[in-house]
Amino acid sequence: MTQLQQTYPDPLSVNEVPIQQHFNKGEVTESSTPREPNLRPRMKSDRPSKETDEIKDPAVRIQDLSVWYGSKQAVGNVSLDIARNQITALIGPSGCGKSTLLRCINRMNELISGVRIEGQIEIDGEPLYIDGVDPVEVRRVIGMVFQRPNPFAKSIYDNVAFGARINGYQGDMDELVRQSLEQAALWDEVKDDLKGSGLALSGGQQQRLCIARAIAVQPEVILMDEPCSALDPIATQRIEDLMQELATSYTIVIVTHNMQQAARVSNRTAFMLAQEDLVGRLVEYGQTEQLFTSPSNKRTEDYITGRFG
Amino acid sequence: MSTTAVVNPGRPQRFGHRRSQQFTERVIAAVLFGCAAVTVLTTVGIVVILFSEGLSFFREIHPVDFLTGTRWTPASGNFGVLPLILGTLMIAVGASFISIPVGTLSAIFLAEYASPKVRSIIKPILEVLAGIPTIVYGFFALTFITPLLRDSWLPDVGIFNALSAMIVVGIMTVPMVSSISDDSLRAVPESLREAAYGVGATKFEVITRVTFPSALSGIVASYILAISRAVGETMAVTVAAGATPHLTLNPLESVQTMTAYIVQVTQGEAPHGTIEFRTIFAIAMTLFAMTMIMNLLSARIVSKFRERYE
Amino acid sequence: MSSPEQPTKRITSSQFRVRLRARHLTGTLFVALAMIGTTIGVVLLAVLLFEVARDGVRFLSLDFLNSFPSRKPELAGFKSALWGSIWLITFTALWAFPLGVGAAIYLEEYASKNRVTSLIQINVSNLASVPSIVFGLLGLQLFVRGTVGIGPDFGGFGRSVLAGSLTLALLILPVVIVAAQEAIKAVPSSTREASYGLGATRWQTIQHHVLPQALPGIMTGTILAIARAIGETAPLIVLGAFTFVAFTPSGVLDSFTAMPIQIYSWTSRPQADFQDLAASGILVLLFVLLTMNTIAVFLRHRFGHLTKN
Ligand SMILES: Nc1ncnc2c1ncn2[C@@H]1O[C@H](COP(=O)(O)OP(=O)(O)OP(=O)(O)O)[C@@H](O)[C@H]1O
Ligand SMILES: [Mg+2]
Numbered sequence: 020m021t022q023l024q025q026t027y028p029d030p031l032s033v034n035e036v037p038i039q040q041h042f043n044k045g046e047v048t049e050s051s052t053p054r055e056p057n058l059r060p061r062m063k064s065d066r067p068s069k070e071t072d073e074i075k076d077p078a079v080r081i082q083d084l085s086v087w088y089g090s091k092q093a094v095g096n097v098s099l100d101i102a103r104n105q106i107t108a109l110i111g112p113s114g115c116g117k118s119t120l121l122r123c124i125n126r127m128n129e130l131i132s133g134v135r136i137e138g139q140i141e142i143d144g145e146p147l148y149i150d151g152v153d154p155v156e157v158r159r160v161i162g163m164v165f166q167r168p169n170p171f172a173k174s175i176y177d178n179v180a181f182g183a184r185i186n187g188y189q190g191d192m193d194e195l196v197r198q199s200l201e202q203a204a205l206w207d208e209v210k211d212d213l214k215g216s217g218l219a220l221s222g223g224q225q226q227r228l229c230i231a232r233a234i235a236v237q238p239e240v241i242l243m244d245e246p247c248s249a250l251d252p253i254a255t256q257r258i259e260d261l262m263q264e265l266a267t268s269y270t271i272v273i274v275t276h277n278m279q280q281a282a283r284v285s286n287r288t289a290f291m292l293a294q295e296d297l298v299g300r301l302v303e304y305g306q307t308e309q310l311f312t313s314p315s316n317k318r319t320e321d322y323i324t325g326r327f328g
Numbered sequence: 329m330s331t332t333a334v335v336n337p338g339r340p341q342r343f344g345h346r347r348s349q350q351f352t353e354r355v356i357a358a359v360l361f362g363c364a365a366v367t368v369l370t371t372v373g374i375v376v377i378l379f380s381e382g383l384s385f386f387r388e389i390h391p392v393d394f395l396t397g398t399r400w401t402p403a404s405g406n407f408g409v410l411p412l413i414l415g416t417l418m419i420a421v422g423a424s425f426i427s428i429p430v431g432t433l434s435a436i437f438l439a440e441y442a443s444p445k446v447r448s449i450i451k452p453i454l455e456v457l458a459g460i461p462t463i464v465y466g467f468f469a470l471t472f473i474t475p476l477l478r479d480s481w482l483p484d485v486g487i488f489n490a491l492s493a494m495i496v497v498g499i500m501t502v503p504m505v506s507s508i509s510d511d512s513l514r515a516v517p518e519s520l521r522e523a524a525y526g527v528g529a530t531k532f533e534v535i536t537r538v539t540f541p542s543a544l545s546g547i548v549a550s551y552i553l554a555i556s557r558a559v560g561e562t563m564a565v566t567v568a569a570g571a572t573p574h575l576t577l578n579p580l581e582s583v584q585t586m587t588a589y590i591v592q593v594t595q596g597e598a599p600h601g602t603i604e605f606r607t608i609f610a611i612a613m614t615l616f617a618m619t620m621i622m623n624l625l626s627a628r629i630v631s632k633f634r635e636r637y638e
Numbered sequence: 639m640s641s642p643e644q645p646t647k648r649i650t651s652s653q654f655r656v657r658l659r660a661r662h663l664t665g666t667l668f669v670a671l672a673m674i675g676t677t678i679g680v681v682l683l684a685v686l687l688f689e690v691a692r693d694g695v696r697f698l699s700l701d702f703l704n705s706f707p708s709r710k711p712e713l714a715g716f717k718s719a720l721w722g723s724i725w726l727i728t729f730t731a732l733w734a735f736p737l738g739v740g741a742a743i744y745l746e747e748y749a750s751k752n753r754v755t756s757l758i759q760i761n762v763s764n765l766a767s768v769p770s771i772v773f774g775l776l777g778l779q780l781f782v783r784g785t786v787g788i789g790p791d792f793g794g795f796g797r798s799v800l801a802g803s804l805t806l807a808l809l810i811l812p813v814v815i816v817a818a819q820e821a822i823k824a825v826p827s828s829t830r831e832a833s834y835g836l837g838a839t840r841w842q843t844i845q846h847h848v849l850p851q852a853l854p855g856i857m858t859g860t861i862l863a864i865a866r867a868i869g870e871t872a873p874l875i876v877l878g879a880f881t882f883v884a885f886t887p888s889g890v891l892d893s894f895t896a897m898p899i900q901i902y903s904w905t906s907r908p909q910a911d912f913q914d915l916a917a918s919g920i921l922v923l924l925f926v927l928l929t930m931n932t933i934a935v936f937l938r939h940r941f942g943h944l945t946k947n
Contacts, residue, residue, distance in 0.1 A: 130522070155529070155530050156658060159654075165523065167519060169523045185533045353841050357744075357748050363739075363741040364740070365758075367758060370776070374768070374773075430675050433674070442676075454680070457682070459869075463871045463898045466902070467917070468689065470905060471693065499682050503679075560771065560772075562769070562872035591771070591872065594878060608775065615769060619769055627763060
């Protein structure tokens with residue numbers, strides 16, 4: 020019993036310093052002109068890093084990854100180290116394999132029939148693509164937030180508690196639900212209606228509910244596939260603020276089509292591109308600031324200046 | 329038309345010449361509406377006929393006596409419909425013990441596990457079960473299931489018994505459950521399954537905790553429809569369960585269902601206009617009401633379900 | 639790879655793995671159960687067909703198809719039943735097809751979205767699940783005896799092919815309507831717009847463009863509905879179809895028997911020989927049904943692509 024609790028620790032100990040005062044007001048007008056993000060540097064490169072830009076102790080290490088759908092190759096030989104407790108953005112034109120790459124990180128892509136994956140992905144040095152690693156375990160540690168909010172047709176409470184329940188969470192469920200909703204900056208809006216349906220929320224609230232649901236299983240990495248593309252600017256702002264908060268305790272990888280968003284929220288950015296052979300490859304990867312101000316690759320420059328894509 | 333041509337010989341009229349066409353159009357629309365109205369008239373016809381004959385039955389036999397009486401021997405003046413209703417419900421419920429688990433498991437297998445190829449083979453096979461005429465199921469019950477029961481576990485079972493009727497009615501309603509439930513399961517958006525996988529659910533957990541509950545209303549509707557179908561089923565139960573209106577819950581005995589009684593009377597020589605003949609309308613009325621309630625209920629559940637995802 | 643201060647990862651936790659193994663085992667057992675459930679249906683169908691075939695081959699011959707019923711099993715045949723069914727079904731189709739297609743055209747192309755239309759639509763789907771024996775009583779009063787309600791008889795058509803086919807037509811009408819509606823719905827609206835654009839009236843559009851495209855679908859649905867009518871027994875018994883008929887009909891006002899009636903009559907005889915005769919009759923009936931289904935499937939495949947694009 021105690022062992023199990025250890026395996027799946029109390030949520031309170033995970034995240035000691037949630038700075039959430041400005042979320043807790045829960046007023047939309049407030050959050051549309053937030054104070055907090057303005058206090059932060061626009062581009063987060065606050066972590067000391069060497070000029071060589073080498074990532075020490077990466078949370079996720081993608082090595083020479085190639086993916087095929089049937090006989091068609093979608094991703095070719097991508098190698099990428101993802102820094103711990105930072106936000107990494109994946110950008111690139113439509114169809115370049117961003118979602119594919121992202122879904123490989125928690126082995127979601129195997130759910131599609133006819134997918135073949137070569138290469139290796141490691142989390143904390145442990146390989147994911149070897150015999151004996153159960154994808155269910157992987158997804159438990161690497162959570163995911165999808166493009167369209169997809170709450171279950173259950174109550175808000177049950178949406179959040181779902182993952183914890185199936186994974187045998189032993190602690191105080193009410194507390195976990197509260198904690199997760201608070202972390203997702205949704206608590207104040209829903210605390211009086213936890214029994215209400217998750218589907219009755221607005222799009223932005225639903226997406227935050229999905230984030231709470233992902234947090235509740237206490238992953239180490241959270242993957243987000245265009246989490247704001249179905250949301251209006253105000254809701255987008257809230258999710259972006261939220262990502263900044265979460266980055267203090269989680270490693271976040273986000274796919275986005277919105278270059279400003281990548282510039283605003285991420286520490287590092289990876290630019291992918293599918294050229295004539297339609298195979299998506301990594302073109303450039305580095306500190307967000309550097310990639311956006313002085314890209315080393317011509318195609319990166321063309322893309323971020325809007326010349327194609 | 330010809331008059332306009334005379335009045336204005338040089339120039340053909342631009343719009344007026346369409347008038348006869350408009351008339352044709354209107355006649356056609358009326359005829360087509362008539363076709364659609366036939367369906368409404370059919371329902372009206374059923375209701376009028378059942379009620380007029382049924383009510384004249386109830387003028388002689390009090391509805392309370394009819395609905396609460398425990399003996400059904402019209403020849404000697406006992407018109408208690410309970411034995412028939414009990415026989416009907418016993419077979420319908422018994423059948424659902426087969427159709428619901430088998431149909432649900434098949435639906436889950438087809439919707440969630442089977443490859444497209446396996447699915448394209450199994451699904452039509454199950455649907456054949458629904459296309460086989462019910463008299464064939466009656467034959468199967470009488471000549472195969474009942475002898476099989478007798479030779480194996482239940483030597484005391486009668487030639488006519490409720491059990492084999494339950495079994496065959498269960499078999500024939502499997503496709504009803506499986507195909508409607510399969511549709512409901514497949515209508516659950518893929519994004520919900522992904523969401524569950526994303527927090528570390530196994531396939532079994534995704535199905536039992538997310539997919540199945542999301543499809544539940546459609547699945548329940550299929551159960552109701554299957555039971556409604558079993559209540560109205562005639563030939564298989566007539567052949568297999570016999571024509572003895574017992575007030576019993578013993579499935580090894582012969583029972584008579586409402587439908588089987590109607591068959592018995594219409595086959596016999598009960599003269600029209602007698603009270604015995606009118607009984608069948610009273611019973612058909614009861615049957616019609618029972619199935620109609622179940623059908624409306626399931627249609628309601630299904631449309632609720634649609635609202636949720638569309 | 640992992641840095642020293644990193645604690646043991648949850649992904650390697652043995653406790654979680656033990657639990658997970660149990661979860662997977664449950665899943666495997668469930669797949670097995672689902673497969674068994676699915677197999678039951680398939681096996682039962684096989685057993686049923688095998689049993690009928692085994693009993694039925696004995697009397698199956700050309701003589702069987704060419705003789706009238708008899709008290710002597712060796713001499714008994716299916717001729718009157720087979721021809722009775724052919725007469726019955728021909729006229730059933732003759733009534734149900736135009737009525738059903740007409741109603742479907744009305745509902746799809748003419749009806750506006752109002753209460754009357756939705757009433758008709760609900761009524762159609764309700765009628766489809768009214769027990770067939772109830773239709774038998776309707777036919778008995780309306781067509782056989784010509785009694786509407788308590789009022790005086792207007793004569794009726796007696797226990798004739800006409801009365802039987804009208805009853806069966808009403809019975810399958812909802813099925814034909816729904817199938818035809820589906821087929822008409824599948825015709826793209828661009829077809830209609832093109833036709834209206836050329837100045838065609840509504841009926842001209844339907845006649846020249848919608849119906850030809852929808853026809854294969856309508857035919858498929860109608861054939862399947864008629865196949866259902868061929869196997870219907872209960873309504874015909876209620877109408878008072880004779881079980882012992884030693885002639886074939888030569889007009890719509892002649893009395894008749896039909897395949898399922900004859901099968902029922904043989905089934906209810908105690909002697910084993912008659913049971914075998916019933917099985918032979920079933921084989922003929924199933925063969926007819928199989929043929930009709932094959933034609934329907936063929937139509938769907940042969941012409942399916944025309945309506946899709
Ligand atoms: N399920 C699938 N089956 C077959 N091919 C697929 C599938 N999913 C993606 N692909 C192909 O793989 C390539 C990469 O797709 P992916 O969805 O990863 O791109 P993306 O960068 O996420 O694009 P977008 O920005 O539009 O979301 C595309 O060419 C796409 O057609
Ligand atoms: Mg994508």
